[in-house]
Amino acid sequence: MSTEQIKANKKRKKQRRMVFRTIVLAILLVAVIYALVSNLSKDKSNVDAGNEAPDFKLQQINENNELETIQLSDLEGKGVMLNFWGTWCEPCEAEMPYMEKLYPKYKDKGIEIVAVSLDATEFVVDRFIDKYNLTFPIPHDTNNEVMNLYNVGPIPSTFFINPQGEIVEVVEGALTLEKLEDHLKEIQPK
Numbered sequence: 001m002s003t004e005q006i007k008a009n010k011k012r013k014k015q016r017r018m019v020f021r022t023i024v025l026a027i028l029l030v031a032v033i034y035a036l037v038s039n040l041s042k043d044k045s046n047v048d049a050g051n052e053a054p055d056f057k058l059q060q061i062n063e064n065n066e067l068e069t070i071q072l073s074d075l076e077g078k079g080v081m082l083n084f085w086g087t088w089c090e091p092c093e094a095e096m097p098y099m100e101k102l103y104p105k106y107k108d109k110g111i112e113i114v115a116v117s118l119d120a121t122e123f124v125v126d127r128f129i130d131k132y133n134l135t136f137p138i139p140h141d142t143n144n145e146v147m148n149l150y151n152v153g154p155i156p157s158t159f160f161i162n163p164q165g166e167i168v169e170v171v172e173g174a175l176t177l178e179k180l181e182d183h184l185k186e187i188q189p190k
Contacts, residue, residue, distance in 0.1 A: 055072045
């Protein structure tokens with residue numbers, strides 16, 4: 001092979017490497033642009049304090065084993081404590097007696113406690129309800145639709161909603177009796 005052929009081969013190899021690098025860079029650039037655009041255009045429902053609470057409809061079993069529907073918009077004009085919990089969650093279990101203790105008093109003052117169960121089966125939830133003699137509405141979110149709507153992270157998570165449907169406070173973690181009562185007073189209809 002002559003010196004000119006060797007130089008020509010080196011030049012072609014260099015050109016191929018440059019084309020390959022350019023293609024890889026272009027693919028990376030397209031991927032970054034796609035990720036940015038898809039994240040910016042994503043529908044991010046805001047469920048922070050100061051935002052309107054997203055409406056939902058869920059089924060619950062009442063004492064007579066009849067299906068009953070709970071829809072947030074039906075509670076307009078009332079303060080709502082919207083709690084997300086599961087029977088496997090020890091902090092959730094710890095705050096349930098506090099919720100039951102305050103429910104009769106605050107129900108008469110225009111506040112509804114809605115505890116959305118994230119358990120997969122009603123049987124486990126029904127046993128839990130019986131164990132603590134819970135009387136407030138406990139709908140089942142078996143497919144996590146409402147949990148995702150509210151962007152719930154850790155449980156228990158509680159959303160305190162005023163009578164106008166605005167989220168006043170979001171609390172992640174269990175509440176003490178005193179803290180729970182303070183938040184209920186905040187959302188009490190005037």
